[in-house]
Amino acid sequence: MDIRIENLSKRYGMQKAVDGISFEVKTGEIVGFLGPNGAGKSTTMKMITGYLGIGEGDIFIGNRSVRQEGDELKKHIGYLPENNPLYTDMPVIDYLSFCADLQGLPHEKKSGRIKEMIQVTGLQAEKHKKIGELSKGYRQRVGLAQAMIHDPEILILDEPTTGLDPNQIVEIRKLIKELGRQKTVILSTHILPEVEATCDRILIINKGKIVANGTAESLRNQSSGNTVMRALIEGADAGTVKNALLQLPGILQVLPVDGHPGRLEVTAAPGHALGRALFNCCVQNGWVLAEAVPVETRLEDIFRNLTLN
Amino acid sequence: MQAVWVIAKREVNSFFDSLVAYILLVLFLGFSGFFTWLFGADIFLSGQANLQAFFSTAYWSLFFFIPAITMRLLAEENKTGTIELLLTKAVTDRQVVVGKFLSACILVGIALIFTLPYAFTVASIGPLDWGATLCGYLSLMLMSASYISIGLYASSLTSNQVVAFLISLFAGLCFHVLFDALAANFTGFAGMLFSTLSMSEHFDSLSRGVIDTRDLIYFFSIVAAGLLLAEFSLTKRNLE
Known part of the structure; x- marks a missing residue:
C-alpha cells in the first residue's frame, strides 16, 4: 500500500508545524524521516496514523483519503508512537491480545500472531511479566510487537530503536529491513547512521518543510x-x-x-x-x-x- | 461494538488488577450495609418491608465513589500518552468513550449485585414490593450512569486525576445538592428549571417505583451530554 502526501499542512495556534509538504512512499520502501526536534516529523506521522486531524492537503493510503476514511484505514497501519506509551499494568501477552482485538484480528489468527510476534521480538522469557517490570529495551520490543500484531501493510515507527542496546539495535534494524521488503515503512530517528543502515530513502524536514528527499548517496551529491x-x-x-x-x-x-x-x-x-x-x-x-x-x-x-x- | 466491549473489558480488568475495584466494593458495601442495617434511620425503623433506607444511603455513597472510579479513565491515558496508542488503533473516539463508560457502569453494577441479598433478606421477613425494589435499583443505576458520564467528561479534560476527581465531584454536587437548594429558594420559571435539573427530584420519584418518562429522559440526557462532551474533548485534538 503506497502512501501519498499532498500539500499537507498543520497549524498549532499561530505556529505552522507542517507547511505544505508533499512526498510519496511506495510499497516495499523504507523511508527515514529526519529533522531536528520540533521540525514536524511526529506531527506528520500522527496525521498519517489518523491520531491528528489533517489541517490542509490530504494523505492518501492506497489511493484512499485519510481525511475521508481515516477510521477505516487505521487497521492497515501499525504505529509505534514516540516515547512508546504502554499499559504498564498489563502482562505482555494480555497487552498484545488486547491490541489484536482492537485491530479486529480474527480470533483464529490471534494466538498464532501473538506467538509469532513474541518470537520475532525476542520476548519469549518476558511474555508473562507485567510491562511495568520490563527494562526500556524490552518495552521497546513490546511497542514494536503491538505495532506489527495485525500484520499491517504500513508501519509508522517514531524512533524505534530508542533505549535499545547495540545488539538489540542491530536485531531491530534487521527486522525492519526484512519487514520493509513487503511493507511500506516510515521511520523517524535522530541516529543518522541508522538511517543509512536501514532506509532506502531519506526525507529531511525542517521548520515544517521538506528540505531534502533522496537516497543517502544522492543527498551527498546534492549537498557538495x-x-x-x-x-x-x-x-x-x-x-x-x-x-x-x-x-x-x-x-x-x-x-x-x-x-x-x-x-x-x-x-x-x-x-x-x-x-x-x-x-x-x-x-x-x-x-x-x-x-x-x-x-x-x-x-x-x-x-x-x-x-x- | 466489539471494540467497545474490548475496551470495557480491559478497563474492568484494570479496576480489579489495581485493587480500585476491591477497595470501592468493600467501602460501598460496608458503608451502605452499616447505614441500611445498623445505624440511624435503618431498615428496621421504617416499619415497612422496603429498601428505601438502602437506596437513600447508596444515593450518597455512590455519589462520592463514582468520581473516584471515573477520575483515571481518560486522565491517566492523557498523562501516560496511551491515548495516542488507543486512538491510532482501529477504533473511533466514540467507541473509546463508550467503552470506558461501560466499564465504570459494569463496576457499579457489580457493586449493586452484591447488595441483592439485602432485598432477599427483607423479602424473607415481610412482603417486599419487588416492582418498587427493581425501580430503586434502576434509579441507582441511572443515577450512577449520569455521574459516570459527567466523571468521564471531567477525566477527558485533564491529565491530572485529582483535578478530574474534583471537577467531577463539583459538577455532581450541582446536580445532587445545589439545584435542589436553588429550586427551594426560587419561584416561577427559575424554580421549575432548578427543580427539573435536580437529581433528587428524579431519583426519589423513580426509586419509589414510579416510572415517569420525564425522569428517564432526564437521566438519559445527562448520560448523552456527558458522553458527547467527552467525545468532543477527545476530538478537539484535531481542531487547529
Whole structure:
C-alpha cells in the first residue's frame, strides 16, 4: 500500500508545524524521516496514523483519503508512537491480545500472531511479566510487537530503536529491513547512521518543510559535488607539496590534517578525477603517494547544512 | 461494538488488577450495609418491608465513589500518552468513550449485585414490593450512569486525576445538592428549571417505583451530554 502526501499542512495556534509538504512512499520502501526536534516529523506521522486531524492537503493510503476514511484505514497501519506509551499494568501477552482485538484480528489468527510476534521480538522469557517490570529495551520490543500484531501493510515507527542496546539495535534494524521488503515503512530517528543502515530513502524536514528527499548517496551529491581525499605524500616537505597541488587544475583547497604531520586534505571541484591527479603529480615530482583515502561527506554534515541555515 | 466491549473489558480488568475495584466494593458495601442495617434511620425503623433506607444511603455513597472510579479513565491515558496508542488503533473516539463508560457502569453494577441479598433478606421477613425494589435499583443505576458520564467528561479534560476527581465531584454536587437548594429558594420559571435539573427530584420519584418518562429522559440526557462532551474533548485534538 503506497502512501501519498499532498500539500499537507498543520497549524498549532499561530505556529505552522507542517507547511505544505508533499512526498510519496511506495510499497516495499523504507523511508527515514529526519529533522531536528520540533521540525514536524511526529506531527506528520500522527496525521498519517489518523491520531491528528489533517489541517490542509490530504494523505492518501492506497489511493484512499485519510481525511475521508481515516477510521477505516487505521487497521492497515501499525504505529509505534514516540516515547512508546504502554499499559504498564498489563502482562505482555494480555497487552498484545488486547491490541489484536482492537485491530479486529480474527480470533483464529490471534494466538498464532501473538506467538509469532513474541518470537520475532525476542520476548519469549518476558511474555508473562507485567510491562511495568520490563527494562526500556524490552518495552521497546513490546511497542514494536503491538505495532506489527495485525500484520499491517504500513508501519509508522517514531524512533524505534530508542533505549535499545547495540545488539538489540542491530536485531531491530534487521527486522525492519526484512519487514520493509513487503511493507511500506516510515521511520523517524535522530541516529543518522541508522538511517543509512536501514532506509532506502531519506526525507529531511525542517521548520515544517521538506528540505531534502533522496537516497543517502544522492543527498551527498546534492549537498557538495566536491571530491575530497586525504593523502600522505612522502619525498618533500608539506609546504612544497601543497604549492604543487594547488597548481593542478580543479584543486580548490589543500589543508593540513590536524595531528597528522604530512597528511593533507585535498578538495577538488566536481568532475575532476582527484585520485588520478594526485598520482600523476607525485610521479612527475618523484614523490611517493603513501596513502590516498576518499572522504565522504557525512550525513551529519548534510543534516546540519540543511537544518541550520 | 466489539471494540467497545474490548475496551470495557480491559478497563474492568484494570479496576480489579489495581485493587480500585476491591477497595470501592468493600467501602460501598460496608458503608451502605452499616447505614441500611445498623445505624440511624435503618431498615428496621421504617416499619415497612422496603429498601428505601438502602437506596437513600447508596444515593450518597455512590455519589462520592463514582468520581473516584471515573477520575483515571481518560486522565491517566492523557498523562501516560496511551491515548495516542488507543486512538491510532482501529477504533473511533466514540467507541473509546463508550467503552470506558461501560466499564465504570459494569463496576457499579457489580457493586449493586452484591447488595441483592439485602432485598432477599427483607423479602424473607415481610412482603417486599419487588416492582418498587427493581425501580430503586434502576434509579441507582441511572443515577450512577449520569455521574459516570459527567466523571468521564471531567477525566477527558485533564491529565491530572485529582483535578478530574474534583471537577467531577463539583459538577455532581450541582446536580445532587445545589439545584435542589436553588429550586427551594426560587419561584416561577427559575424554580421549575432548578427543580427539573435536580437529581433528587428524579431519583426519589423513580426509586419509589414510579416510572415517569420525564425522569428517564432526564437521566438519559445527562448520560448523552456527558458522553458527547467527552467525545468532543477527545476530538478537539484535531481542531487547529
